[in-house]
Amino acid sequence: MFLDTVIIFGAGSSIAKKLIKKIKCSQIICISKHLKKKELPKNSKLFDDFHLHKTEIKKLIKRKKITALFLNNFTVDNLILKKKKSELQKEINENIINVFEYSKEISEIMIENNFGRLIYFSSSRGLNSDIGISGYSISKNGLLGLMKSFSKEFSRFNITSNCISLGFFDSPLFHKIDKSLKKKNAF
Numbered sequence: 087m088f089l090d091t092v093i094i095f096g097a098g099s100s101i102a103k104k105l106i107k108k109i110k111c112s113q114i115i116c117i118s119k120h121l122k123k124k125e126l127p128k129n130s131k132l133f134d135d136f137h138l139h140k141t142e143i144k145k146l147i148k149r150k151k152i153t154a155l156f157l158n159n160f161t162v163d164n165l166i167l168k169k170k171k172s173e174l175q176k177e178i179n180e181n182i183i184n185v186f187e188y189s190k191e192i193s194e195i196m197i198e199n200n201f202g203r204l205i206y207f208s209s210s211r212g213l214n215s216d217i218g219i220s221g222y223s224i225s226k227n228g229l230l231g232l233m234k235s236f237s238k239e240f241s242r243f244n245i246t247s248n249c250i251s252l253g254f255f256d257s258p259l260f261h262k263i264d265k266s267l268k269k270k271n272a273f
Contacts (some may be wrong), residue, residue, distance in 0.1 A: 091150040093143070095136065095188050096157035097121050101207070101252070105155070106130070115146060136188055147195055153203040154186045154192045161222035174221045181225035186232055193240055202245035206233050210253045226251075 087152055089111035094102055098120035106114060106126060114130040123132050131146060132137065133139040135218025160180035162173040212226030229249060236247035 089151070089153050091115065091147050092153045092155065093147065093192065094155045094157065095185070096159070097132075097194065099157045099159060102155070102157045111153075113146065113150070115143060122134070136191070140191065144195060147192075149199060151201045152192065152196055152199065153205065154189070156188065156204070156206045159184050159207070159209065160225075161219060163218045164221075165218055166220045169220060177221035178228070181222070182228045182232060185229065188190075189232070189236060191237065193245065196245045197240070197243045200244050202240070202243070204233070204236055204240075204247040206249040207253040208249050210251050213251055218243045260263070 089109065090113045091113045092109055093115040095104065095117045096102055097106065097116035098118035102118075103125065104115075106116065112129065114127065116126060116130055116132045117134075117136050118132065121132060121135050123130075127133060133143060136143065145194075158181050160177055162169070162174060162177060164170075185206065193202065193204070196204075206229050208226045208229050209222070212222050213225035213230075232245045233249040236245070240247065
């Protein structure tokens with residue numbers, strides 16, 4: 087399927103970099119503080135901050151069929167009894183609040199265009215939880231609620247909202263996982 091415009095939040099993540107190389111579309115808009123323009127195909131625009139460049143981005147996506155991908159995967163590994171409120175708040179801000187705000191902003195344009203696709207990336211590990219990832223698990227489960235709410239509220243505007251819950255795959259994060267956990271999960 088050939089897409090019109092894809093906007094990727096969290097475009098500097100390892101999975102996003104792989105997706106960017108595979109996506110077939112007219113225009114890719116990448117939001118990342120860590121990505122370099124030279125890493126992107128010619129049909130891409132790079133912005134370090136959505137809110138700072140919101141007006142310019144909105145001009146680029148007005149009257150386009152937009153697919154928005156949200157690859158926010160921030161975590162602070164820590165046991166529940168040791169987890170600080172500030173650590174939990176950071177995970178919730180990065181994985182839910184920011185995604186909520188971006189989704190709202192993009193949805194306004196999708197409503198005007200009477201078309202849109204919101205695709206959130208979650209994690210099977212986050213949804214099933216594990217030792218030391220309580221905040222990550224809380225935020226990834228909250229992402230499902232966010233996805234369902236957008237789905238119900240915006241379907242009348244031809245906007246869909248879905249969540250992909252990835253399992254283990256070869257990534258920098260995978261290499262940090264304890265060997266006993268990999269063995270437990272048949273890796």
